[in-house]
Amino acid sequence: MSFVTRRLAGFLTAISLLAAGQGGAFAQKKYDTGATDTEIKIGNIMPYSGPLSAWGAIGKTEAAYFQKINSEGGINGRKITFISYDDAFSPPKTVEQARKLVESDGVLLIFQSLGGPTNAAIQKYMNTRKVPQLFVATGEARWNDPQNFPWTMGWQPNLQNEARIYAKYILKEKPDARIGILYENNDFGKDFLKGLKNGLGDRAASLIVAEDAYDVTEPTIDSHIVKMKTVNADVFLDITTPKFAAQAIRKAAEIGWKPLHILSAVSVSVGVVMKPAGIEAAQGIISSAYLKDPTDPQWKNDRGMKAWNEFLDKYYRDANRSDVSVIYAYAVAQTLEHVLRACGDDLTRENVMKQAANIRDLELDGLLPGIKINTSATDFAPISQRQMIRFKGETWERFGEIVDADVGG
Structure with a gap:
């Protein structure tokens, strides 16, 4: 040759x-359907109208974040198409929108749909269709059930564990409390109530003097607050969403009722709850947090918060920067970005869930220092840590150590 x-x-x-x-x-x-060499389709369902419309800021922030990703070249070269629909916090509408996203729009996954009853309405459908129902925007314990619902995963700490932390705090700080509980009459409120009673243990029956439920369709909860004062409750467990939390704080001040006021962490927004309720009326309220408070001056020079502000300057200038929902949405969108990047060129629904269940010590710009995201095939609860906070002046003040919510029980 x-x-x-x-x-x-x-x-x-x-x-x-x-x-x-x-x-x-x-x-x-x-x-799988919803992914190509150039595109990843993400579905989303939000209450842009209706009783929980204040949380529409979450969907708007996430849309802005995906715009940021696209302007920077996308994820592994693929642009995000974010399709977000309004369900007005109505479960039948949620079902309709989920079917539209999966069967007509052909999304790869549904991300961050908001609300307990609304997500519950589509959970079986999503799992039957084997479409990820990823990082749902609500804290019920049911979202951490990989054995029965392997296509559904929560994101934020679950409500039962949050309530156990408050129960532990009450037993230590006010062991002879007379506890009045106001809760939303759905899975959100009932899950919280279950965790609280579990945390109080055999003392629950003697310490709880009133349990009262409200419906999200009620225009005002003023009468419920008056009832709590009437029974001489000196600890008030306020398990309400933002609109009603503001009403509760304002009404308690109006009638001169000054209990130890413990507020569900979903309603700690300074801009959406505390300011509308009245800053003076909100003094001393107790809650817990896992996110940085955008109104807290201690984060002024924080690298993560600087990045958040730069993002808003460029992609969402109309954002209410005192609304914790905006930092929440930013953090959860970063989590999805992490998962999709980890998927590489295997953008199947199965691999999306595999990567979502394989997060190790992920730290994000908006999380409090020391709080990390971890998941596994048997643990679909990405965040389990919290820190107690107290409203003082015009912002929240952290106190105590970071507590793993599971330890709270």
């Missing part, structure tokens, strides 16, 4: 190996 022939044979062999290698690379790309 001549030198030229040998060179030609070697060249052809190299070409064949290169082609084979490229073929292998192309073969490694795996897609």
Whole structure:
């Protein structure tokens, strides 16, 4: 064989190996409906109207974050198409919108749908269709059930564990309390109530002097607050969403009722709850947090909060920067970005859930120092840590150590 022939044979062999290698690379790309070489379709359902419309800021922030990702080149070269629909916090509407997203729009997954009863309405559907119902925006314990619902995962700390932390605090600080509880008459409120009673243990029956439920369709909860004062409750467990939390704080001040006021962490927004209720009326309220409070001056020079403010300056200038929902949405959107980047070129629904269940010590700009995201195939609760906070002046003041919510029980 001549030198030229040998060179030609070697060249052809190299070409064949290169082609084979490229073929292998192309073969490694795996897609389900909603993903291509250039696009990832993400579905979302939010209460942009209705009784919980204040939380529409979450969907708007997430849309802005995905705009940021796209402007920076996308995720592994793929642009995000974020399709977000309004359900007005109505479960039948949620079902309608979920079917539209999955069956008509062809999304890869549904991300951050908001609300307990609304997510419950679509949970079986999403799992039957094997479409990720990822990082739901509500804290019921049911979202951490990988054995029965392997396609559904929560994000924030669950409500039962939050309530156990407050129970532990009450037993230590006010062991002879007369506890009045106001809760939303749905899974959100009932889950919280269950955790509180569990945390109080055999003392629950003697310490709780009133349990009262309200419906989200009620225009005002003033009468419920008057009832709490009437029974001489000196500890008030306020398990309400933002609109009603503001009403509760304001009404308690109006009637001169000054209990130890413990507020559900979903309603700690300074801009949406405390300021509308009245800053003076909110003094001394207790809650817990896992996110940085945007109104707290201690974060002025924090690297993560600087990044958040730069993001808002460029992509969401109309954002209410005193609304904790905006930092919440930013953090959870960063979590999804982490998962999708980890998927690489395997953008199947199965791999999305696999990567979501394989997060190790993820730290995000908006989380309090020391709080990290961890998941596994048997633990679909990304965040389990909290720190107690007290409203003082015009912001929240942290106190005590960071507590693992599971320890709270």
